[in-house]
Amino acid sequence: MELYELSAKEIANGVKEGRFGAEEIVRACIERMERYEKYINACITTTPDDALKQARELDARIKREEPTGPLAGVPYFAKDNFCTKGIRTTCGSKMLADWVPTYNATAIDSMKRAGAILLGKTNLDEFAMGSSTENSIIGPTKNPRDLNRVPGGSSGGSAAVVAAGYAPLALGSDTGGSVRQPAAFCGIQGMKPSYGEVSRYGVVGYASSLDQVSPLSRSVEDLSIALEVLAKPDGNDTTCDAYTRPKFHEIASSMSDLEGKRIGVFEGFESDMIDRKLFNALTEAAEHCRSAGATVEPIDLPLAVKYGVATYYVTALADASSKLACFDGLRYGAHVDGKTLFEMYVNTRTENFGEEVRRRIILGTCLLTEGFYQNYYAPALKVRRKIVEEFDALFERFDAYLLPTSPSLPYPLGTKEHDPAKLYLGDIFTVPISLGGLPGINLSMGLTEKGLPLSVQIVGPRYEDAKLLGIASVIERIVGKPKVAFPLEVA
Numbered sequence: 044m045e046l047y048e049l050s051a052k053e054i055a056n057g058v059k060e061g062r063f064g065a066e067e068i069v070r071a072c073i074e075r076m077e078r079y080e081k082y083i084n085a086c087i088t089t090t091p092d093d094a095l096k097q098a099r100e101l102d103a104r105i106k107r108e109e110p111t112g113p114l115a116g117v118p119y120f121a122k123d124n125f126c127t128k129g130i131r132t133t134c135g136s137k138m139l140a141d142w143v144p145t146y147n148a149t150a151i152d153s154m155k156r157a158g159a160i161l162l163g164k165t166n167l168d169e170f171a172m173g174s175s176t177e178n179s180i181i182g183p184t185k186n187p188r189d190l191n192r193v194p195g196g197s198s199g200g201s202a203a204v205v206a207a208g209y210a211p212l213a214l215g216s217d218t219g220g221s222v223r224q225p226a227a228f229c230g231i232q233g234m235k236p237s238y239g240e241v242s243r244y245g246v247v248g249y250a251s252s253l254d255q256v257s258p259l260s261r262s263v264e265d266l267s268i269a270l271e272v273l274a275k276p277d278g279n280d281t282t283c284d285a286y287t288r289p290k291f292h293e294i295a296s297s298m299s300d301l302e303g304k305r306i307g308v309f310e311g312f313e314s315d316m317i318d319r320k321l322f323n324a325l326t327e328a329a330e331h332c333r334s335a336g337a338t339v340e341p342i343d344l345p346l347a348v349k350y351g352v353a354t355y356y357v358t359a360l361a362d363a364s365s366k367l368a369c370f371d372g373l374r375y376g377a378h379v380d381g382k383t384l385f386e387m388y389v390n391t392r393t394e395n396f397g398e399e400v401r402r403r404i405i406l407g408t409c410l411l412t413e414g415f416y417q418n419y420y421a422p423a424l425k426v427r428r429k430i431v432e433e434f435d436a437l438f439e440r441f442d443a444y445l446l447p448t449s450p451s452l453p454y455p456l457g458t459k460e461h462d463p464a465k466l467y468l469g470d471i472f473t474v475p476i477s478l479g480g481l482p483g484i485n486l487s488m489g490l491t492e493k494g495l496p497l498s499v500q501i502v503g504p505r506y507e508d509a510k511l512l513g514i515a516s517v518i519e520r521i522v523g524k525p526k527v528a529f530p531l532e533v534a
Contacts, residue, residue: 046071047208048527051117051265054211055158058105058116065098065105065116069160072118076162076209082533085184085194085203087123087133089163094118097160113268113292115158119212120204123164124171126245127151130161134247135169135179138376138395148245149277150214150256157272162210165200169397171216171249172363173197174224174469177460178399185456187528188230188496192453195225197249198259202229205259208527212269213259218249219355220448220473222257223500226485227448230496230525233259234266234512237505238480239284241270242277250362251282253355253477262524263516266484267295270508284506291509298513301335306514307342307437307444316471317450324488324497328445331521332514342444346433347475350426352467355474357410357423364407367400402463427478434479438504443514447472448485448500472500482508484515487525496525 046068049057058065073091080086101116121127124134126144133139151161166184168176176199177183186194187207194203198215202225205213215222217235226233234257241256248254258269271292276285308329312322333339370376372391379394381387396404410420437444450471459465476483481502488497501518503511 047075049211050262051114051211051260051268052262054117055113055115058101059111061105065101065160066095068116069094069098069118069162072162072210075207076204079187079207079530079533082190082530083185083187083203083207084182085166085200085207085209086120086163087135087166087181087200088131090130090161094160094162101158101160112156112158114154114212114272117159117212118162118210119154119159119214120163120165120201120210121151121161121214122167122198122201122216124167124216124247125151125164125214126247127161127164130164132164132247133180134171135167135181136395136397136400137180138370140180140377146245149242149279150246150273153273153275154214159212165198165204165213167200168197169400170247170367171197171218171221172399172403174220174466175460176200176225177456178397183456186229186453187530188494189453190530192455193228195228195453197221199225201259202226202231202233205229205231205261206528211260212265215257215259216246216249217255217257217477218253219359219477220470222259223448223473223483223485224469226259227498228453228496230487230490230498230528231259231261232263232266232487232525233257233485234270235476235483236270236274236508237482239282240288240482240506240508241273242275242280242283244277244279248366250359251366252362253359261527263484263486263512263519264292264296267292267512270512289509291512294509295512295516298517301332301337301514301517304337304442304514305440306332306337306339307441308339309344309444309446310341311343311345311348317447318452320452320491320497321447321449325445325447325499328486328488328499328518331518332445335517335521342437342441344433344437344475346426347430348471351430351475351478352471354423354426354430355470355478356467357419358427360403360407361410361420362407364404364411367404399463430475431479434481443501443503443511446500446502448498452491452495476502480505482511484511486515486518486522488522
């Protein structure tokens with residue numbers, strides 16, 4: 044096995060035990076990145092020199108037998124909406140193309156304290172608004188499993204670097220599926236924690252009532268280790284709950300079977316709602332749960348599935364419109380001159396925001412105006428509450444439930460970017476979980492005969508992330524961990 048194929052757990056153990064050095068690991072990942080990045084286009088900014096410096100410093104500390112963290116020597120990437128001190132943070136937008144933060148996001152500081160080494164910032168749909176990572180100042184990211192297809196979005200760059208073997212871990216943000224869907228498309232594991240589990244301080248957000256910092260990896264074990272590092276109370280984020288977190292990794296790794304667990308399987312499909320291969324993957328995951336000792340029963344989610352997408356986009360777009368109002372070219376963001384103050388605002392926002400961001404700002408602003416607010420936004424908040432109640436009732440009977448992550452396999456580049464309705468409908472199985480503040484994990488279920496990733500989504504009650512990770516780990520042991528992608532076109 045090559046060094047770049049190792050998991051985060053294997054790297055941290057190997058570095059601590061002296062079987063290889065952090066510098067050796069980092070060099071292997073850099074070489075992998077340099078070989079494939081020109082084809083995949085997953086990174087906006089890379090920091091190889093700084094990473095090597097950190098690796099050498101860590102190796103020196105280990106020689107002195109100084110204590111190290113749980114991710115000692117583990118290379119990782121962060122989505123380019125995470126603030127990084129001294130490293131530009133663009134959000135994939137002309138509006139922030141040259142912005143260099145003076146502070147780190149809490150998640151970045153947490154990873155640094157744990158010993159992880161940042162290799163760079165990954166591509167994303169502009170301001171995390173998209174599902175394909177095609178709308179960015181550096182152009183589209185390509186799927187390492189098939190370079191002619193999208194990697195999903197908006198955290199497509201983070202999913203691609205993990206799938207391609209640039210690093211075993213990456214950080215993304217998940218608002219309505221922006222980590223789970225690219226994880227599904229790239230054939231890796233990705234988790235959206237419960238809302239309030241992880242601090243979002245220093246992450247340029249999309250919708251504050253929905254956004255969550257989320258890890259991606261090639262194993263459930265690495266997800267649990269990363270979550271244990273990230274999930275801490277933070278006074279800088281008032282939405283980050285102050286409760287004492289459990290030992291996610293210990294709890295998840297201790298679950299050997301699913302005896303006594305009740306697992307629901309979504310069966311409320313309408314015709315042509317989901318690709319047949321993904322339906323078969325869902326059925327297979329349910330059988331694996333049965334073989335591991337769980338009681339498996341069919342469920343339906345009529346409100347979540349029927350009204351989830353509409354409810355999500357009404358609430359999220361209104362939130363986005365408010366959040367992005369600060370980018371006026373005077374206080375925040377790149378400036379474009381105009382003859383009047385109004386003209387300056389128009390020029391700045393027209394030239395520096397991309398088409399999809401402008402669309403969402405306009406729609407969100409409309410939804411908050413008199414008339415639209417009463418007719419759309421206020422009812423959407425009521426429907427969201429009903430969806431939460433539907434989930435609450437479900438989890439009185441079940442420990443977790445299975446449903447697809449995406450209704451489709453990864454699709455060819457350029458086929459949906461000009462059809463927003465089709466893109467939005469691709470979120471039908473992920474956005475309800477975000478509306479409910481629930482934890483959800485995309486679990487790789489292998490590949491089709493053509494090498495395209497199969498997946499399933501596992502969802503649990505809020506703040507029972509550890510148990511959900513345990514259930515996912517049991518299924519993963521049966522299915523097997525996803526491997527690094529090797530694009531045949533450039534091998």
